Amino acid sequence: MAKDIDEKILDAARKVVSREKISGTRMRMIAKEANMSQSNLHYYFPTKNDLMIAILDKIQEEFLEDRKNYINLEDKTIEENVSGFFEQKKNEILHNKEIDCLQFDYWVQGTVNEEVREKFQNTFNLWRNNINRVLNKSEVNESKRTMIPFIMISLMIGASMQYLIDEGKFDLEEYFDIVKKIIFD
Structure with a gap:
């Protein structure tokens, strides 16, 4: 109950x-x-903070659960799994705008609330670790493999920010196709 x-x-x-x-x-x-x-x-x-932290935890839980629909280390290639991160983000941008916008609000709160900051840092760490698990099966050199998760997340968040503030200004499909070429070249 x-x-x-x-x-x-x-x-x-x-x-x-x-x-x-x-x-x-x-x-x-x-x-x-x-x-x-x-x-x-x-x-x-x-407190309001307790509730805001619970929302952030729930959003993170939902993202991780949803990621299982896009990433499969056993049955998909590295390229398919990397593309899965972009597909998930594209789907979030197009079909879950309010949650995507909410993440930016939490980011701002994280600049003044240490607990939110730590939760957000954990979110980024989980995201990077998921990407690293995919990349560890690749032959990408270690220094590049270390930076790719940071770059991928920046490109995904950048797509969200730009698309949500200026919807329709660019094609998300084309954007992520170019991002994949950048990552795999």
């Missing part, structure tokens, strides 16, 4: 934060969206 209530609260909070951004979100707004009293909300999440 508590898990269902947590899910209800997290869903409501994501809607409110997507609409109002983190800085504009108030616990009363989330309670209203979740159709519960504010005191009941505080029972499950005593």
